[in-house]
Amino acid sequence: MRETLAPCLARLTSIRLGGTAIAELRLETEEDVLLLEERRKQLGGRLFFLGAGTNILAAEGELPVVLVRCALPGEPEVVGERDGRVLVRAGAGVPLPRLLRFCAVRGLGGLEGLVGIPGSVGGAIAMNAGSFGCEVGPHLASVRFYDGTRIREAGGEELSYGYRHMRMPGEAADYLVLSGTFSLTRKAKDDISLFMRHNFFEKKSKQPVTAWSAGCVYKNPAPDRSAGKLLEAAGFRGKALGGMMFSPLHANFLVNTGKGSAPAAFDLMRMAEEEVRRRFAIALEPEVRILS
Incomplete structure (x- = not known):
């Protein structure tokens, strides 16, 4: 097991946002898995299983989590x-x-x-x-x-x-x-x-596949109700705040334009959720995993 102290989430997530975790534990053998709980107790905090970081929106500051990443050999x-x-x-x-x-x-x-x-x-x-x-x-x-x-x-x-x-x-x-x-x-x-x-x-x-984003921000409320269409109808396609923006290509993609911050991301999401709820009486549910 390889260990890194105080890793930065902004470097480990595709949206390039987030503060620092307590540690990052990279599993190199299956036996490492069985040592996780003991190491967590020594470090404090809670375990958070992190893949490639493509659907994570992390808060800023010092987060009480120990990141666990799987580096086990296992090519297809x-x-x-x-x-x-x-x-x-x-x-x-x-x-x-x-x-x-x-x-x-x-x-x-x-x-x-x-x-x-x-x-x-x-x-x-x-x-x-x-x-x-x-x-x-x-x-x-x-x-x-x-x-x-x-x-x-x-x-x-x-x-x-x-x-x-x-x-x-x-x-x-x-x-x-x-x-x-x-x-x-x-x-x-x-x-x-x-x-x-x-x-x-x-x-x-149709999607900002090369941008700094975490993929679709919200789940579709129903098969015939697209979160992207709801956000667009609510006026959030291209809506920007503090370096964060709902993509002009697809309103359900929250993009870090380069100088974004987690607080700005959460504020923009809150604004969008409130407007969609006001206009359509629909509560949007995040598809991204929020780490705080």
């Missing part, structure tokens, strides 16, 4: 077949785009709708990441995870998932994904590549 690999489907396992720390490339060059379909989503495999599983009608959950054959006490493995049929939510079996509300095994189908490589290329450029034309 084909591990077998079941019921005519190919099983691919990947470690939690593997970047999601790397997993998609691995599948594409081998003609393994099912996850290609996730193209353009940044972050890690572990974060994608924990959030049940989705795009273009594709979600992680239905393609999971199993997940290996730490529940705060021990390492466990759950089959896909044991998982409970919904819109941007994944729950493991048991009582633990928080958990750390160690690896996931995906159940995929054989498809023509050219078809997968064409689909991914088309969807990526479509996403790039």
